[in-house]
Amino acid sequence: MYAPGVSTGDEAFAYPGEQCGVVLAGVAEITLYETVHRLRAGDSIRFDCSVPHRIVNPGRGQLKCIWAIIPPTF
Numbered sequence: 001m002y003a004p005g006v007s008t009g010d011e012a013f014a015y016p017g018e019q020c021g022v023v024l025a026g027v028a029e030i031t032l033y034e035t036v037h038r039l040r041a042g043d044s045i046r047f048d049c050s051v052p053h054r055i056v057n058p059g060r061g062q063l064k065c066i067w068a069i070i071p072p073t074f
Contacts, residue, residue: 001064002026002057012052019053019069020046026063029056 012031022044030037031054032047039045047053049069057063 001062002028002055003062004057004060006063007056008054012054014050014052017049017069017071018046019049019067020044021065021067024064024066026057026061026065027059028063028065029058030054031056 012033023039023041025041028039028043030039030045030047032051037045
């Protein structure tokens with residue numbers, strides 16, 4: 001979950017792997033390079049994590065999403 005205004009950081013970042021996710025509630029803005037993808041509940045995305053990326057909740061409510069990242073980065 002991302003509270004309103006929360007992001008993955010001020011700068012885009014990259015690492016080896018792939019990521020996919022689905023938005024369950026709220027709005028997600030996912031920046032890949034300089035392209036912003038605006039996802040809402042029910043939308044999904046898949047991308048190569050070596051692409052500089054950033055995720056932010058621009059909405060007023062909680063952003064709820066499920067992410068799968070390979071290889072695991074935790």
